[in-house]
Amino acid sequence: MKEGRKRFVAELRKQLRELQDLCQLNPAESFIGLDEMNRIYRIVHTIKGSAPMFGFVRIGSVAEKLVHQWEWIQESEALALPAASVIQRYQASVLNGDGLRRQLSMELDVYSHELELDEEQEHRSKTSGYSSSSRLLVIDDDDVLRSYLVRRLRLEGYEVDDTSTVEGAQRLLREHSYELITLDLMMHPQSGYALFEFVKEDPTLKWVPLVVLSGRDDLHDKIRCFYLGADDYVTKPFEYEELSARIYSLLKRTKNFEQMAFRDPLTGVYNRRFFDHQIQVELKRVSRYPASISMVFIDIDRFKCINDKHGHHVGDIVLQGMAHMLQKHLRATDLLARFGGEEFVVVLPGTSAVDAKKAIHAILQQAHKEPVAQYEGQAYYITFSAGVCEWSEGMELEDWIKRADGAMYTAKQSGRNQVLLYEEGMTTTILASPESGLQRKKVLIADDDRILRSILISKLQHLPIDFVEAADGLEALDKMTQQFFHLCILDGVMPRLDGIEVLEKLGARTNRAEGLQVLLLSGRSREEDVSRALELGIEAYMHKPFSMVELEVKVKQLLKLV
Incomplete structure (x- = not known):
């Protein structure tokens, strides 16, 4: 069918060009022969008969009107008229059919564009996996409709399972993973409503798009379904092409959401x-x-x-x-x-x-x-x-x-x-952490300001973090060489050893433990201090006084808590 539609469009383009040539009114030569007029009739008659066979209904309808304009050519009485009368009828048919020929050209452009879009959609489906990798579940107790939907969806490349009952649907949903569900509302012995709670309250199913197919065009039903979690509502009878486009759109949107919500942006694997x-x-x-x-x-x-x-x-x-x-x-x-x-x-x-x-x-x-x-x-x-x-x-x-x-x-x-x-x-x-479900991290706060240490712990204690404190640089160095920390919030100016000295000695002693992140805080804004700290491998630097909100954001980033 697809190849036939493409060939029909190509042939129609040639036929319209020939019609245009045959219907040119030349003041010096206002009449063409009977063979040419019969050729016009045969062209429009062929278009009228062939277009609907390939799904081009509007083109067939316009061609039928053109056929009526040139039907007189097939009447023997008309051709027996004086030449002047035949010329007059020819000229009238050309003028009256001018708008219809332009309409045919416009319809051709529209259908050509639709074919291009169909090919693009098919290519996207193959390359993006919206069809070939998507498994759908069709739930409907109408055996004829269900069988039809399954066949059409499989032709588009989807993997499709089907069932006629709510009980059968529950069994399949337990056994397999689906990317989209179509659900008939009016089923026996249980209606489709019985499946809403099962689908939307299961954490493994609640994000699966659900398309309701219903024979009732009832506003109350539509509102109820959307409140219960339906993603779309299609009333029977429907055009399959429209349903297919809705399914494609939902799968594409879901894939995009999954990419943003469930994929690591750097590596592309799941997060x-x-x-x-x-x-x-x-x-x-x-x-x-x-x-x-x-x-x-x-x-x-x-x-x-x-x-x-x-x-x-x-x-x-x-x-x-x-x-x-x-x-x-x-x-x-x-x-x-x-x-x-x-x-x-x-x-x-x-x-x-x-x-x-x-x-x-x-x-x-x-x-x-x-x-x-x-x-x-x-x-x-x-x-x-x-x-x-x-x-x-x-x-x-x-x-x-x-x-x-x-x-x-x-x-x-x-x-x-x-x-x-x-x-x-x-x-x-x-x-x-049972409460948060996140892995806990171990953080060393090394600062000689006891009040600041207390404030930092108070502001960050809602995070899954276990805190250890150090009151000076030497104590901080000892703790970091004796135990593992995910992060050290290190003051740049401290007694015994300042932050830079701690980093230098830590690097010499342990080559900086793997996984240890360092956030340096300093009241000094000397550029050489910052440069030296960066050379020693710190991950972040903040100048005192700083925003607690900004500090929390940096801590979350460094500990991968975002």
């Missing part, structure tokens, strides 16, 4: 927000259909050195390359997310801890062989440390995450560049 959502889906699936499932925490080794030596722009390229390498070697069913900083988490459904370790170790071996990134002719190789933990029945999600992270942390502490299975007693850097 922590999506991980928190999807891990619940995976655990629910395992509870219904028991199977192995493993979690892996992955952390790039010595990533801070890459940033310090080559710059953050190279660090970003390395992160992108790492994400690509993981995606390339993981299965489509595996869940990959950036957990924060240089840390990634992978969930492998249907996989034991031993098999998960083998899969991740194979990726580590690949990292030894090929660079994850290239920049300005230089290749960058990395290694990573990974911890694997298999979920067991009764295990809390919080404990599962802590164990996988603990195995990864042990891998880093025992030499890096390895994949370890979790064993009892492995420590972890993640302390979960």
Whole structure:
């Protein structure tokens, strides 16, 4: 059909040009032969018959009016008239049909544009995945309509499941993930309304677009459906093309929202927000259909050195390359997310801890062989440390995450560049906060101003942070060399050692612990202090007095709490 429509448009363009030539009124030669007039009639008659077959209804309608203008040519009585009368009728047909010929040209332009848009939409569907990767659920107790919708949607490249009952829909929604649902309201024995609560109260389904198909064009029904969470309402009977466009638009919008809300903007893999959502889906699936499932925490080794030596722009390229390498070697069913900083988490459904370790170790071996990134002719190789933990029945999600992270942390502490299975007693850097659901961070506040330390803790205590205080530079240095901190808020001017001296000695002693971020506060605005602090690798600098709102924003950014 698509190819036929394209050929019809091309042929119609030629036919209209020929009509234009045949209908030119020349004062010096105001009459054409009978063969030419018959040719005009045959052209418009052909257009009238063919256009509706290819869906060009408006063109067929205009052509039918033109046929009436030239019908007289087929009447033998008319051709027996004197030549002057025939010429007069010819000229009248040309003049009366002028507007219709222009209308045909305009309709041709419109349909040509529509065909171009259809091809663009088809290309977008193939390249963006709005069709080929989208799974739809059609719920309708009208067997004929349901079968028709399923066939048409599948022709467009969608994967489609269907059912005639609410009970069947609930079963399918538990077993599969869908990108969009079409729901008939008037079904038996349960109406479509019975499914609204099931869909919109399930956290794994509440964001799935829902299109209501109803035989009732009732305002009360429409309002009720939209209040209950419907995304669109289409009244039967409907044109399939309109429904298809609505579905495409909803899927496109949902994909765009997902890209903004659930994707890490730097690497393109899923973010922590999506991980928190999807891990619940995976655990629910395992509870219904028991199977192995493993979690892996992955952390790039010595990533801070890459940033310090080559710059953050190279660090970003390395992160992108790492994400690509993981995606390339993981299965489509595996869940990959950036957990924060240089840390990634992978969930492998249907996989034991031993098999998960083998899969991740194979990726580590690949990292030894090929660079994850290239920049300005230089290749960058990395290694990573990974911890694997298999979920067991009764295990809390919080404990599962802590164990996988603990195995990864042990891998880093025992030499890096390895994949370890979790064993009892492995420590972890993640302390979960039941209230917030976010990992807790450890922050050192090093400032000789006791009141300022108290204010900082008071203003930041609503965040998932555990605070440690230091009253001078020497105490701060001792604490940072003895224990791990995610962030140090460091005063530039302190007794015994000032902030710059602390950074210098810390770098000489430990080469700056991996993962430690430094926010330097100073009442001095000397440019050389700022330059020296940046050379020593601080992540942020604020001059006293500063805005507490701005400080909180910086702390959240540095701790990846945004």
